[in-house]
Amino acid sequence: MADLDAGEVPDRFWDEGTSPVSRALLASAVRCFARRGFHATTTRDITAGVGLSPGALYVHFASKEELLFEIARTGHERALDALRSRTDDGDSARYVRRLVAGLVTWHARHHTIARVCQYELGALEPAHHAAVLALRQQFSAVLRSAVARGVEEGVFDVPDVNRAVRAILSLGIDLVRWYRLDGADPPEALGEFYADLALRMIGTRPPPGPG
Amino acid sequence: MADLDAGEVPDRFWDEGTSPVSRALLASAVRCFARRGFHATTTRDITAGVGLSPGALYVHFASKEELLFEIARTGHERALDALRSRTDDGDSARYVRRLVAGLVTWHARHHTIARVCQYELGALEPAHHAAVLALRQQFSAVLRSAVARGVEEGVFDVPDVNRAVRAILSLGIDLVRWYRLDGADPPEALGEFYADLALRMIGTRPPPGPG
Incomplete structure (x- = not known):
């Protein structure tokens, strides 16, 4: 991964009250x-940065x-916020489309911190690992309940909701x-393109009207 | 990644002529x-194993x-062989279905070595990196030409072949x-399930007849 681009962590990413030095150390650790x-x-790599x-x-x-842990917790909370901020106007296809566009756009924009959030969790201590897993479960639950609702309404055609949601994730x-x-x-x-693919995966097409 | 399961590399995975000690070192390095x-x-970790x-x-x-490099080259060659061994009876939907089932099954069965092949390429020296990228391009070309053929035949509905193939991969x-x-x-x-999802993504359904 020697050729990371400038997909860096913006200073405002971290919790309010995080000191400027802590923010700088977190950003260096992400890199x-x-x-x-x-x-x-090494800790020397992080401070030297x-x-x-x-x-x-x-x-x-x-x-x-x-x-x-601070990186993984904050990253997962921000991704969850991005998902929860998507509008649900009651149309399940349009809602799933917005959720997938939101999750893809977030992961693309924050791909450097997201890479750490996805590939380094095995290094967390058990209690920290459990806390991050709980956030991940909340994240997938948002998408899963939206897909399940459309299945109950008969507007989606999904043989296995859990496996289909895992594939979309x-x-x-x-x-x-x-x-x-x-x-x-x-x-x-990319978010729009993948959102349309996700609708196809669950057996529907985007309804007319504002996305 | 502390909880890897027994998805180990079988001894026959490596090229013919690879000595037993080399095979053992390669398998230890994969782990x-x-x-x-x-x-x-460290090299000490590998030999101690x-x-x-x-x-x-x-x-x-x-x-x-x-x-x-030996791990990445062999891994990519085996995955490419697995893809190329799938039967093409001229029916594009059935062929894409077989290709996707093949690639998913291969990556699931060999997930430990595949993880190294996917996440550690950035550590390769430039000439080795280029050699592996060439194998990756051959791999995606097999799937891309199968999808493009179905689009030309009018049996798939794909707004952007390259992006759709990247999503299936x-x-x-x-x-x-x-x-x-x-x-x-x-x-x-998992291969069968994802193969059906891939057909949905390219706007078709599995045709009747042997998979």
């Missing part, structure tokens, strides 16, 4: 973890693992492996 | 790279990077992030 993985990153001495990290975080998540912000697809365009 | 990543793995001293690695491989590839052989879906069942 390091995305480039070389959690295990190959912001011009501090290695010991400075422990003024702000208990450990390298706590940095990873895979579409949104796998792009963090290859997505580059300087590529041919802006995040929103 | 180490999948668990902690290439950069965090087969009960050899660290220096023994260099009798068989020039470097840790050469081991990674994402479905097959993302499962290496979460797949476990002891889970609910045997590789073949």
Whole structure:
């Protein structure tokens, strides 16, 4: 992953009240973890990225693992917020379309932090891992209940809701492996394209009217 | 990724003529790279996995990077063979269905080595990276030309062949992030399910007759 583009974490990404030095350390850790993985990153790599001495990290975080947890927790919460902010006007196809467009656009725009959120969870301590898994379950539940509603209404044709939802999530998540912000697809365009594919996967087409 | 299951590399996976010690070192390297990543793995980790001293690695491989290249090259060649072995009886929908079932089944069955093939390519030296990319292009070309043929025949409805093929490949590839052989879906069942989703994505349904 030597050729990461500038898909960096904006300063406003982190919780309110996070100090400027902590924000800088979190952003540096995201870059390091995305480039070389959690295990190959030293605390010295992270502090050097912001011009501090290695010991400075422990003024702000208990450990390298706590940095990873803060990244994973915040990343998952932001993705969940992005999903929950999508409008549901009662039309299930239009709602699922907006949810998928939202999840794909979010993962494309934030692909660097999303890569850490997807590929480095195995390095979390058990309690932290459980907390992140709970957020992931909330995330997939939003999409699953929207798909299940359309199935109950008879407007979707889905032989297996859980497997279909997992497949739609895979579409949104796998792009963090290859997505580059300087590529041919802006995040929103990719979101629209994948949203239409997702509707096809659940046996429907986008209804007329505002997307 | 601490909880890898027994999705190990079978001894027959490697090229004919690969010595037993080299096969053991390759399998150990797959386990180490999948668990902690290439950069965090030492040559000592790899040799310890087969009960050899660290220096023994260099009798068989020039470097840790050469081991990674051998893994990535072989993995991609085997996946390409699996795709090319699928029957094309001239029916484009049935052919695409077989290709997708083949690629998903292969990635599920070989998910540990496939994880290394997908997530560690950034650590390859430029010439090795280029060689693996060439194999990847051959791989996607098989699926792309099958989809393009169905579009030309008027039996598929695909607004953008390249983006649709990339999305289908994402479905097959993302499962290496979460797949476990002891889970609910045997590789073949997942392959069949995703093959049907892929046909929906390209605007068709499986034709009657043998799959």
